[in-house]
Amino acid sequence: MDIDEFVVERLRPLLGERKRTETYFDLAGERKVRMGLNENLLVNRFFSDTLLFEAVKRLDVREYPPPKGWTAVRAIAEEMGVWEDEVLVGNGSDEILDLVAKVFLSSDGCEALIVDPTFEMYRFYALLAGGRARQVLTSRDFRLNADSVLSEIGEDTKVIFICSPNNPTGRQFDRDEVLRVVEESGRIVVLDEAYVDFAPYSLSGECTKYENLLVLRTFSKAFGIAALRAGYCLGNSRIIEWLRAAQSPFSVNSAAQQMVRLVLENRKVYDSFVKQVIEERNYLTAELEMVPGVEAYESDANFILFRLPDSAPSKEVVRRLSESGLEVRDRGSLPLLENCVRVTVSTRENNLKFIERLKEVMGELA
Ligand SMILES: Cc1ncc(COP(=O)(O)O)c(C=O)c1O
Structure with a gap:
């Protein structure tokens, strides 16, 4: 019996999602620095x-x-x-x-x-x-x-x-x-x-x-x-x-x-966390712009999109970052976003870890 035959035809492409499920399982582990899902780590943990x-x-x-x-x-x-x-x-x-x-x-x-x-x-x-x-x-x-x-x-x-x-x-x-x-x-x-x-x-x-x-x-x-x-x-x-x-x-x-x-x-307390996100976003944008070959786009959100030079394919960069425990999202397959990566603004400690490792990876691929 082939179960696939029973699945409504228009839903069959969903099977391609299996790979993504594996990524979700990865994220369920505690090990990764989570900069891929636009969560907000600048909300104070004790307060929440x-x-x-x-x-x-x-x-x-x-x-x-x-x-x-x-x-x-x-x-x-x-x-x-x-x-x-x-x-x-x-x-x-x-x-x-x-x-x-x-x-x-x-x-x-x-x-x-x-x-x-x-x-x-x-x-x-x-x-x-x-x-x-x-x-x-x-x-x-x-x-x-x-x-x-x-x-x-x-x-x-x-x-x-x-x-x-x-x-x-x-x-x-x-x-x-x-x-x-x-x-x-x-x-x-x-x-x-x-x-x-x-x-x-x-x-x-x-x-x-x-x-x-x-x-x-x-x-x-x-x-x-x-x-x-x-x-x-x-x-x-x-x-x-x-x-x-x-x-x-x-x-x-x-x-x-x-x-x-x-x-x-x-609400007022959360407004102060939002202010911190904006400060960190400005910091991270400036840091990204200083990485040779990287073009960072101005953001009004809690993440930043940046484009990598041809020498550093987004898929490979994201893979290497992930191997080092840093989760970011490759957006290079979306229209107009060739070789683009999205990173969530996080704590200063995580932002620094990310920038340091990104620079290393770019060096490895140069
Ligand atoms: C643009 C946009 N809309 C909606 C959502 C879903 O948010 P929620 O957690 O409320 O389901 C997300 C989550 O990343 C998002 O980026």
Whole structure:
């Protein structure tokens, strides 16, 4: 019996993911310096542990969580100055992407337009749901051009995914260009602001003004609770209502919900961690620029994209760094990103380790 034969045809390419699973197992080990997943190690460990104990004390693990992340929904609505029916909380913002794809893209022929190069999960969830995905490229210097996006919209285009600050390029798109897409596309625009806390501006204040704008945020980055899985989106109550209807009732666990409440109560403390990330980002960018042949791109996020010279293939550099226990992401196979690597801004100690080893590897390959 060949199990593969039973797998839905459009999902067969997923088998290529096996290799990635191995990488995940690598990361499950404690040995590596984690600079590959844009986690936030500049959140003080003692502080987040203290909040976590507080969160855990408030719950009874015998009970199911408040349905549909209700405790967290209320806390976010209050913090952001919106109504509860304009907020959806998910098991990470990944769950919200999954729900968007299920609700708007799961019928044959429905298409997502994705501004690339970007976060790979938009395409993943669109295809998983049974939709199609089409890319529209940024300019060579990674800017969003509203006209290019608008001209690519077809009859079947239902959702446009824009990530700003964009992962992995790091820059935030021009506000007016994004708003033109929202205003003129007549499609649902998912604006993923996972990294916006490290950037100059947010469009979350606009999302209830437009019936087609969904702004996606996460607690995994600035608030450093990636392990608990909590993300949310803000938008018009009609869209939120549909997404909530498709969500399983208990997907957001109780500890995550309590923790969301607590981190928001302590927002000022987190602002100081964000400030440190920005300082370290400036330091690391400057250090990268001093490595001969390396071009570092300006970032509005907690990671930096850099391009290596031809003498140092990104795949090989990332492999050698990984052998030395430093995990970074090779992004060289993405459009426009030939020979590019993405590194997460970390503590000064980790940043130094990374720069030192990168210089050595570049020397080895010269
Ligand atoms: C752009 C972007 N969106 C969403 C996510 C997913 O975040 P979460 O941890 O909330 O699922 C990530 C994670 O790296 C990301 O880079």
